[in-house]
Amino acid sequence: MKVRSLKQALHWLFLVVGLFSIVAMAFSVNTYLNYAREGYGLDISVTDAWLNNGKLVLRLRVENPGGLDIYLGGSGIVGNLTLAETYHISLQELKIRAGNTTTVIISTEISAGEFDSILLTGQTDMVLNLKVTVPERDLTTGIRVEEKNLEMRA
Amino acid sequence: MRKEPEGDPVKEIGEFWNRQEEQVYDFDFARYNSGPWFAVKTGLSICMISLVYLIYGLHELPWSLYGSATGIIILVMTPFFAGMILGYTFENPKLALAYSLVIGFISIGISFFLMLLPNMLELAEYGPGFMKNVWFYGFFLPFLVTMSFVSAGTMLSASTNVYS
Numbered sequence: 001m002k003v004r005s006l007k008q009a010l011h012w013l014f015l016v017v018g019l020f021s022i023v024a025m026a027f028s029v030n031t032y033l034n035y036a037r038e039g040y041g042l043d044i045s046v047t048d049a050w051l052n053n054g055k056l057v058l059r060l061r062v063e064n065p066g067g068l069d070i071y072l073g074g075s076g077i078v079g080n081l082t083l084a085e086t087y088h089i090s091l092q093e094l095k096i097r098a099g100n101t102t103t104v105i106i107s108t109e110i111s112a113g114e115f116d117s118i119l120l121t122g123q124t125d126m127v128l129n130l131k132v133t134v135p136e137r138d139l140t141t142g143i144r145v146e147e148k149n150l151e152m153r154a
Numbered sequence: 155m156r157k158e159p160e161g162d163p164v165k166e167i168g169e170f171w172n173r174q175e176e177q178v179y180d181f182d183f184a185r186y187n188s189g190p191w192f193a194v195k196t197g198l199s200i201c202m203i204s205l206v207y208l209i210y211g212l213h214e215l216p217w218s219l220y221g222s223a224t225g226i227i228i229l230v231m232t233p234f235f236a237g238m239i240l241g242y243t244f245e246n247p248k249l250a251l252a253y254s255l256v257i258g259f260i261s262i263g264i265s266f267f268l269m270l271l272p273n274m275l276e277l278a279e280y281g282p283g284f285m286k287n288v289w290f291y292g293f294f295l296p297f298l299v300t301m302s303f304v305s306a307g308t309m310l311s312a313s314t315n316v317y318s
Contacts, residue, residue, distance in 0.1 A: 007186070007242060007314075008182070008186070010238070010239060010242075011186050011191075011239060011242075014195070014198065014235065014236070014239040015194070015198070017198075017202060017232075017235070018194075018197075018198025018199075018201060018202055019198070021198070021201050021202040021205045022198075022201050024205055024209075025201055025204070025205045025208070028205070028208065028209055028212070028215060028217075029208075029268055029271070031215060032212055032214060032215055032272065033271065033272060033275070033277065035214055035215075035272075036272030036275075036277040036278040037272075037277045037278075040214065040278070041214065065216060066214045066215065066216060067213050067214050067215055067216055067218045067220075068213055068214045099216070134214075136213065136287075137213075137214070137280065137283070137284050137287065138280065138281030138282065138283025138284045138287075139278050139279060139280045139281060139284055140278070140279045140281075141277075141278040141279065
């Protein structure tokens with residue numbers, strides 16, 4: 001097609017930009033709704049787990065792909081860990097900068113019975129719930145990390 | 155030595171204007187201002203403008219426009235561009251201005267609504283600081299941009315349609 005005038009070219013450019021913006025709009029809305037739904041985009045995975053003196057220790061890899069600084073933990077009880085029983089978790093407030101990845105270590109005292117059974121099987125199922133705060137947005141939300149058959153380091 | 159102009163200068167000016175008119179009328183008005191095109195222009199304008207307002211107001215997205223000079227340029231140029239394309243449709247500048255401002259305000263409403271969506275759906279608990287943020291970045295700034303840049307774009311293009 002021959003472009004006959006600047007106005008015509010601008011109209012076709014508008015069409016391209018407009019179609020691109022429809023896709024970008026759908027993608028953006030979907031992404032930030034997912035952010036709000038859980039953990040504000042934080043991506044937590046368990047990289048290592050071991051038992052030590054009646055405690056279960058988890059090493060977590062926490063990635064913050066979004067554009068805001070996110071805080072994990074705080075004062076008091078900031079979440080819970082569910083194995084066969086449920087335990088409260090305290091974690092000092094930790095800042096995960098926008099676009100950064102951090103390692104977080106959580107250590108929780110667990111009951112003697114459960115300690116022995118995990119020691120015996122060498123693995124466990126776990127669900128970890130943690131409080132997430134975003135000061136810049138003045139909001140609080142939670143994040144849930146679920147692991148099946150988590151291998152314990154000897 | 156200054157070169158003397160050849161031929162009749164008055165006639166040349168007349169020819170120049172004829173060429174200008176041809177260039178202006180080379181644009182197919184009937185086609186680009188037909189019903190379907192007008193509907194597409196309106197829809198895409200609303201989508202484009204509300205998208206830039208939204209991603210300027212939302213700081214959490216990695217592709218947020220907030221906090222960079224490029225972001226501000228995109229924030230003001232996109233509504234300007236959308237307003238310009240809308241303005242080509244009108245021969246009456248007043249009508250063009252009114253229409254583009256209505257489109258701008260509809261876009262502000264849509265982006266404002268989308269920013270509040272996680273709060274309305276109760277996906278996360280937002281404090282009062284959140285609303286303060288939304289009013290400033292989601293309403294006040296888009297309002298200024300709409301008033302200045304959408305209308306500027308519209309008037310620029312609508313003025314090219316006024317000949318008499």
